[in-house]
Amino acid sequence: MDAGGEGGGRAALEADIAARSDTYFVRTRRIVERFGDKRVTYAVFLRRPVISAPRLMLDWLGTVSAARGTAFDLDVVYPEGTWVGAGEPIVYITGSFIALSDLETILLQKLGPACVAAHNAYQMCLALPSVAFLAMEARHCAGAEMQDIIAYACSVGSAAAREEGARGFVGNANDGTAHWFGAARGLGTMPHSLIGYAGSTVRAAEMFRETFPDEPMTVLVDYFGREISDGLAVCARFPELAAAGQLSFRLDTHGGRFLEGLDPAESYAVLERHAPGAIRRYRSDTELRYLVGTGVSAASIWRMREALDAAGYKRVRIVVSSGFGTDKCRVMADARAPIDVVGTGSFIPDSWAETYATADIVDYDGVPMVKVGREFLLRRNGARKRGTNRPSHED
Numbered sequence: 541m542d543a544g545g546e547g548g549g550r551a552a553l554e555a556d557i558a559a560r561s562d563t564y565f566v567r568t569r570r571i572v573e574r575f576g577d578k579r580v581t582y583a584v585f586l587r588r589p590v591i592s593a594p595r596l597m598l599d600w601l602g603t604v605s606a607a608r609g610t611a612f613d614l615d616v617v618y619p620e621g622t623w624v625g626a627g628e629p630i631v632y633i634t635g636s637f638i639a640l641s642d643l644e645t646i647l648l649q650k651l652g653p654a655c656v657a658a659h660n661a662y663q664m665c666l667a668l669p670s671v672a673f674l675a676m677e678a679r680h681c682a683g684a685e686m687q688d689i690i691a692y693a694c695s696v697g698s699a700a701a702r703e704e705g706a707r708g709f710v711g712n713a714n715d716g717t718a719h720w721f722g723a724a725r726g727l728g729t730m731p732h733s734l735i736g737y738a739g740s741t742v743r744a745a746e747m748f749r750e751t752f753p754d755e756p757m758t759v760l761v762d763y764f765g766r767e768i769s770d771g772l773a774v775c776a777r778f779p780e781l782a783a784a785g786q787l788s789f790r791l792d793t794h795g796g797r798f799l800e801g802l803d804p805a806e807s808y809a810v811l812e813r814h815a816p817g818a819i820r821r822y823r824s825d826t827e828l829r830y831l832v833g834t835g836v837s838a839a840s841i842w843r844m845r846e847a848l849d850a851a852g853y854k855r856v857r858i859v860v861s862s863g864f865g866t867d868k869c870r871v872m873a874d875a876r877a878p879i880d881v882v883g884t885g886s887f888i889p890d891s892w893a894e895t896y897a898t899a900d901i902v903d904y905d906g907v908p909m910v911k912v913g914r915e916f917l918l919r920r921n922g923a924r925k926r927g928t929n930r931p932s933h934e935d
Contacts, residue, residue, distance in 0.1 A: 550607045557604070561645040569641040580637045581903035583629040583910075583917040584647070588894050590655035591662050592618040592630050593696040596689060597650040601633065601643070610639045621700040624655070629917055634903070644899050652897030653686070653889065654693040660866055660887040661697030665706040667869035668882065673698070674727055675712035676861065677885030684716070691717035694887050713883070729755070732792075735763040741770035742777050749778065757781060758788040758859055767791060767800045767840075768847045775853045788857040788880065791836050791844060795862075799840035807832035807839035811875065814842045818875040830871040836862045838875035845878040859883060865890070 558566060572578070584597075598614060605612045613634040618624045630651070633640065665673060675694045681687040691712060698708035698721075712718055714726040730748055738744035745759045759774050761767045771789045781787040793799050798807070811819050811832060818838065822828045832839045841858060848856050857880035864872075865886035872879060889895050902910045902917050910917055 553607050561642045565642045565644055572637050578637045578905045580901045581632050581634040582899045583902045584631050584899045585627055585629045586897050588626050590624050591658035591697050591700055592620055592622050592624050593654035593658040593693045594631055595620055597647050600650055608639050610636050621696055648897040652895040654689050656889045656895045657690050657693035657887050658697035661694045662700050663866045664869045665698055665701030665708045667873050669706035671879050672707045672881045673709040674883040675709050676883045677888055678714050680885045680888055690888055691720045695720040729758045732763050735760055742773050745774050756786045758790050761789045762793045772851055782853045782856050785855040788859050790859040792861045793836050795835040798834050810839040810842050815875040827871050830868050836860050838872055838877045841877040
């Protein structure tokens with residue numbers, strides 16, 4: 541890049557920081573420029589337990605420090621993928637107050653949501669350790685930057701869970717963020733719109749197979765409300781794929797109806813056959829709905845497996861989607877639901893207020909100082925013990 545290009549890049553970066561940072565940080569920088577710089581240390585933390593996912597924030601700080609011709613000392617107390625307790629500083633950032641004072645808004649945006657989403661993905665994977673997950677968060681994100689943050693976070697939580705023996709996330713649903721999962725391309729076969737276009741579930745499967753003859757096929761079966769009937773019809777049409785384990789069915793039954801052939805009484809009966817203890821252990825109305833209610837319930841998954849096995853299609857796999865967050869995954873584990881793959885974007889935090897990261901200066905020119913009540917952020921004997929522990933399943 542030529543000097544003009546580099547200068548233009550720096551100007552664009554500075555304009556972005558000025559436009560997106562809170563005004564009081566921008567004005568603080570001007571005041572410090574007038575009255576004299578100090579070397580300061582920020583402690584950056586969240587108020588809830590999380591999995592550390594700081595890479596995007598650290599990379600951005602590196603870009604800014606290079607553009608401003610200064611260096612930031614980044615003491616990462618909790619490396620990527622480690623568990624962080626509520627209020628524990630994840631990283632200490634030390635440098636020129638002039639260079640750091642207007643960065644707080646943006647650096648917190650890049651840290652908080654990532655850490656909470658990583659924690660959620662970690663817990664989901666641990667709840668169903670033998671199940672493969674597919675990240676489908678993109679449609680629920682507010683633009684490309686959020687999509688990248690959340691996909692990165694998911695990959696961090698998944699990697700942490702794999703260290704505990706879980707299969708974790710095996711990929712995602714689009715090309716743009718597939719690199720976070722070690723892939724070049726996203727995964728997926730067909731949306732509901734293709735079923736409607738084709739006019740039947742079997743015809744949609746035929747169209748997909750003709751267009752992508754070498755790809756394993758996952759077929760949506762809830763469009764016409766005939767999950768079992770249409771699933772068996774697709775198996776009959778593609779028996780060789782079914783026998784080879786190259787055919788999957790995705791259950792995405794919405795919450796306004798039961799899977800074909802089920803009602804409350806039959807849903808209870810299905811679980812009595814396969815997981816009678818689960819129905820006796822439920823603790824809330826939400827858990828009961830996950831077990832025997834409408835939508836993709838444990839009973840509906842068991843019923844689909846029953847029908848496939850009875851017809852001789854034991855190698856056909858079941859993919860589930862629709863609201864599979866941490867709580868639903870735990871209920872499915874309790875019911876031993878026969879799930880092969882979970883497609884989900886529900887690692888996106890439910891309560892956005894929980895994602896708010898915070899930064900406080902804890903040192904001015906070597907003198908420890910922080911606002912009253914935040915003394916817990918001060919360094920202990922010059923440094924804090926680095927995190928290596930993992931959360932328990934219930935954290």
